[in-house]
Amino acid sequence: MKRVLRYIRIVPLAAESLGVRSMCTFVETPNVRVLFDAGVSLGPNRFGFPPHPREYQALRECRRKIAEAAEKADVITISHYHFDHHTPSYTDWCFNWSSEEAARQIYEGKLVLAKSYRDKVNFSQRRRGWVFARTGGKYAERIEYADGKVFEFGDTRIRFSEPVFHGPGDSELGWLLMTTIEHENERVLFASDVQGPMHTPTLKIILEQNPHSIIIGGPPTYLAGLVKEEHIQQGMQNLEKIVQSVPTTILEHHLLREENWWTLAHAVLDAALKAGHTAFTAADFLKQENILLESQRKQLFETEPPSAEFEKWMRMPLPKRKTIPPPI
Secondary structure, three states: OOOOOOOOEEEEOOOHHHOOEOOOEEEEOOOOEEEEOOOOEOOOOEOOEOOOHHHHHHHHHHHHHHHHHHHHOOEEEEOOOOOOOOOOOOOEOOOOOEOHHHHHHHHOOOEEEEOOOOOOOOHHHHHHHHHHHHOHHHHOOEEEEOOOOEEEEOOEEEEEOOOEEOOOOOOOOOEEOOEEEEEOOEEEEEEOOOOOOOOHHHHHHHHHHOOOEEEEEOOOHHHEOOEOHHHHHHHHHHHHHHHHHOOEEEEEHHHHHOOOHHHHOHHHHHHHHHOOOEEEOHHHHOOOOOOOOHHHHHHHHHHOOOOHHHHHHHOOOHHHHOOOOOOO
16 A cells, blocks of 8 residues: 655655656655755757747746755755756756856755766766866765765665666666665655666666655657667566555656656556555646646647747857747
C-alpha cells in the first residue's frame, strides 16, 4: 500500500508537467533543506517552432520558484551538467533564462554537492563542469564532488550513487549521479536522466536503495527513430518494476515531452495501480493541472498566435535574442 512520508517533504518546482524542461525539486527533512538540480530550460526547436510565449511565462515562473527555494536551501545538488539540471552563469534569455546574477542567487553561500567533471564524464559535461566551478560555483561556500559519497546532516543521510549512464549503457550523453535522502528510515531517491532507467544495472541500484518515494525521468519516446526502440522498451519495462516496488513515483522529464505519454506509459501506470502504489507527474503531486507546453507547441502557435512584438523578437539573430528578454 502507498506509504505517506512523515519526516521528508517533497516540493517539485519545475518539470515538464509544469511547462518546462527540468526536474528541480526541493526536499526538506528536520535537519537539512536540499535543492536538487537547480536548472530549467526550454527545448530550442519542436515541430519546427521555437518556444511559445506560454512556455516563456512558465520558464519565468519556474525561475522565480527556484530562486525562492534556493534562499531556503542549505545544499544544492548537480546530478550532471546539462542546463536543465544546473544554472550556467552566461546570459541566455532564449532557452535557459540564465545570467550571472541568476547563478549567483542560487549558489552563493551554499554547499554544492555535484557530479565530478573529471571522472566518468563526456567532453561536453567536462567542459561545462569546469566552467561552472569557475563561474557560478565560485560563489558557493564550497563544492564537494559527490560521486559515490555519503553526507550526514544530523539524523539525515544523503547518499550519492557512483556514476550511472544517462540513458542506455555506453550513452554518448555520459553519466550522472542518483541521490537518496534518508531520515528516520524514510528514503526518497532522486534519479534524473536515467530515462526509465534504460540501463538495467541502474534499476538494480535503485531497487537496492528500497526507496519509499522516487522522482525519476522516463524514456524519451519523443525521440523514437533517433533512440533505439529496444532501449525505450527496456526503460518502460524497468519503470514497471520500479512502480511495483516503490509506493510513490513522481514520473517526469523526457517521457512527458510526448503529448500522449499517458497512453505510452499505460502499462507502467497500470502496474502501479495493481500494486496499490501511486505513479503520477509533478503537477499531479502538487494537485495542479498538467501543462505539457512543449508537446503542444505547434497547436499553441496556431491557437494562440504571438503578438507582433514577440514575432519581431523571434526574428532577431540568435546571439542578440539571447541578450534581450522576450516580450511576454
